[in-house]
Amino acid sequence: MTQTPSTPPQQGLRRRELLIGSAIAMTAATLGIPFGRLTAAEAAAAGAPDLASYTPTFFDAEEMRALSAICDTLIPADEDGPGALATNVPVFIDLQMDTSYGRGEDWYMEGPHDPNAGDAFGYQLPYDLRTLYRKGLAATDAWSRDQHGAGFADLSGEQRVEALNALSKGEVDFAAYGEPMLDGETFFDFLLQNTREGYLADPIYGGNKGMAAWVMIGFPGARASFLEWVTRHNIPYPLGPVDLGGNFAPLPNVKA
Template identity: 35%
Template sequence: MAEERKKNLSRRDFLKTSGIATGTLLGGGLIGGLVGYNVKRTNVAEPETKTEAQKTETFKGRMFFTNNKDFNTLSQATERIFPKDDLGPGAIDLGVPYFIDNQLAGNYGNNTKEYMQGPFFAGEATQGYQSRLTRAEIFSQGIAKLNEEATKRFKKSFSELEGNQMDEILTDFQKDKIKMTAVSSAFFFRLLRQATLEGAYADPIYNGNNNMDAWRMKGFPGHQASYINVIENKEFQKIDPKSVSSMMH
């Protein structure tokens, strides 16, 4: 009975026990619980219909990845990190790939506000950004390497692989087993994982967190103008979340 319960442990339970549910970023050794955890394979596709919230709050379009192969690779990689399950949508349905794509095309991808001059030395695991490459360059190389490994091992592009095959490659990136130039594969993976979580939980104005569904899974109310009507209520308040965009109308 205990074994069956362990097997059916939901993603929500895992996120709570790992600290993500309370906003804590993961450390380097916890990816075993994220990659492929309770995952259901999801194909890259635009939803056929959109809610009114999605129509008014998001304007999706690719700004960085210029071909479908690269974008599909990014999409499937994020889905393995934040998979769809019975509790809610995964990275693809939440629009995370568009969030990352758009961020890479701007200041985040270009490291505009960060010191990027030499000398460049290999940093310790406890240190922050150490590469001479921008995030945009790291992601471009990382996505290419994901496809390169997929072709080398399975004669297919990354997005065409089975879930366990994707997990094998992603885990080797996390364990720093893949050779990359001017950056470690483990560092690329940390960037990918962090960007995936940020895209899932960011305000929808940044083209992630479609329809605020990730906030709904956590019971987060988003950006409310006031709590004056409920602030003195001792019972838990379930509040429908609001985006920053709702304050602009």
């Protein structure tokens, strides 16, 4: 992946100053870090693409707009955390489409398929993940236009929440929008799982920008060495996370 800057630190810092855009600003503001105090971790975050100028590798522009709106609705930014957009979750999902997971290379895809076999049998559709997303996003948008006269991305915040609620409860009949096999609930379950993954996985995969979701919950990431901490009971762990690229993120209330 390309999120770790390959430039020397000094250059990285200069690049960071040039790159600070709205998404970075939102992250930093959410974390309560004054701009003047941005450190190496933010420099790493700045090496990650800005969602607004990101060119998707799989989704087209309209799909990316719908996907981003869905991610934003699933994990909105608020006083507690940065949300899916500021942490590049749509970038994560787009990049996942071009992996063996996205292409369904590990899944057993031979027929016959019985999509009505029942919940006990798990996933039984003939679609790999990228096909499922393409179909699901199109059907969701078609349903949204039918219901509200606008695609999902152009719905009000309230309408978006309502729409995802309906999807999650299996109340949206995708068959009426050209998808006889894919059901809204299955699509929603993948959206939610992948959004949660993008929020909480290592930044190397394109989401969790700046390790902001890890900072929020107090997860130290890839530190992976706690021999002396095992017997220190009921004490919050004081150090912020590190990622697989070797970057670290400061705690919001610790002066770097």
